[in-house]
Amino acid sequence: MKLPYLVFIAFFGFCSAPAPAAPVAGAPQYQLTDLGVTPFIADNTSLSIDADGSVGLWRADAEGAAQAALWRNGATALFLRNPGYRSSVSRSLSAGGTLVVGWTSTSGNSVDSLATTRAFFARGGKPVVLGTLGGRDSQAFGVNAKGLIVGAAQTKARERHAFVLSSGGVMRDLGLLPAGRSSAAYAVNAAGAIVGAADAPLAGAKIFMNHAVLWRGGKMTDLGLLPEGQWAYATAINSRGDIVGLAGVKADTRAFLYREGHMIDLGSPGDDPVSARAIGDNGEIVGMFAVNERIHHAFLWKNGEIADLNTYLPKGSGWTLLQGDGVNARGQIVCQARSAQGEIHAVLLTPVQ
Structure with missing residues (x-):
């Protein structure tokens, strides 16, 4: 089953699901905090x-449009x-929000x-709109504690290129793979290592496919593909340099x-598609997987084992965890979840012994 990365939550989120499998042995249970509806x-x-x-999220304003928001201390x-x-x-x-x-x-229409x-950064709830690489649009996807911001922006030639913005406010084009046409930077760690995706042509064809890439010390490295793979996106990197x-x-x-030069398939507690969205400095990985063709759940990968994150909630909680973000x-762990009433909420899971 092949589905675009960006539409999993739209396609899968509103169906009932079979009972999830048993959790990984010894894993913690979680206390769930409801952070409200996310449009x-x-x-x-x-x-x-x-x-x-602290959690970055979005809420509907008085006019029904989504607005960036920060949840902190309740x-x-x-x-x-x-x-x-x-x-x-x-x-x-970063840095306590x-x-x-x-x-x-x-x-106000997300598909317009x-x-x-335009990309923005905000301190104290006051956003500052950023520029581009010469074109019309830009988006910021990641930031580290030192204030490095990464994302993607349009060039004068209307190509989409990855960028990094230093604390001095200079937006620098991170470039492309040889013969490539587009790139995007999705995350940056404390040491300034950046991960994302850049396209490259298939051998002997005019078709371009994305490869997971790493920028370190001004150099772009193609991380390759899984065996028999065709494309890849790197979505997150932790302080140790582990990439998912x-x-x-x-x-x-x-x-x-991706660890120590090797790209490892994490498996799945269910079906394809499976997407890793984030990795913590403790090595835990969260994302989402298909339960079947119409339903998806959040997963937790820890110490080499992967399981449905819903199995760690107290029985009868009324929540279905759809995606670990x-x-x-x-x-x-912060997740997108469906309530018993069918609404999509942001929720925070805090481990309890």
């Missing part, structure tokens, strides 16, 4: 969490609007292709871990 966004959206448990604050922009989404945060990045749009979309993402193998979509070193 649907048809784009590369993801909740985020930092070391102290309270949620929406960011201010910039003049001329109607909606926004937070994508990553003091620095949040994402993108803002001139439209005529709207202008998703990769295409024949007609399947698989989650991977972030995990910190304390083992806290």
Whole structure:
């Protein structure tokens, strides 16, 4: 089954599911904190969490448009609007939520292709709109504690290139693979290592497929593919340099871990497709997998074993965890989840002994 990476949550999220399998032995149970309803966004959206448990998310404003928000210590604050922009989404945060990045749009409609979309960063709830690489649009996907911001922006030639923005405010084009046409940077760790994807032509064909890539010390490295693979995206990197993402193998979509020069298939507690969304500094990995053709659940990978994250919730909780978006070193996980009433919420899982 082959489905685009960006539409899993839209396609799978509203069906009843069979009972999940048993959890990994010795894994913790979790206390669930409801962070509120998150309106649907048809784009590369993801909740985020930092070391102290603050969460970057989005909420509907009084006009029904999505607005970037920060949840911290039990309270949620929406960011201010910039003049001329109607909606926004937070994508990553650092340092206790003091620095949040994402993108803002001139439209309240998340699928409006005529709207202008710009990357932003925010301190104290006040977003600053960023520029581009010469084109119309940009998006910020990741930030580290030192203030390095990464993402993708349009060039004068209308190509989409990965960028890094230093704390000095200079946006630098991270370039392309040989003969490539596009790239995007999705995450950056504390040491400044950046991961993402860049396309390359298939041998003997005019078809371009994405490869997972790493930028370190100004050099781009192609991380390769899984055996018999065709494409790959790197979505996250931790402080140790472990990288996760998703990769295409024949007609399947698989989650991977890249460590010490090797790309490893993480397997699945269910069916294909499987996508790894985040990795913590403790080595825990979260993402989502297909239960069947119409249902997907969040997963947790730990110490070489992968399991449905729903199996760690107390019985009768009323929640279905659809997608694991972030995990910190304390083992806290932020997920998109369906409530008993059928609404999509952001939820925070805190491990309990």
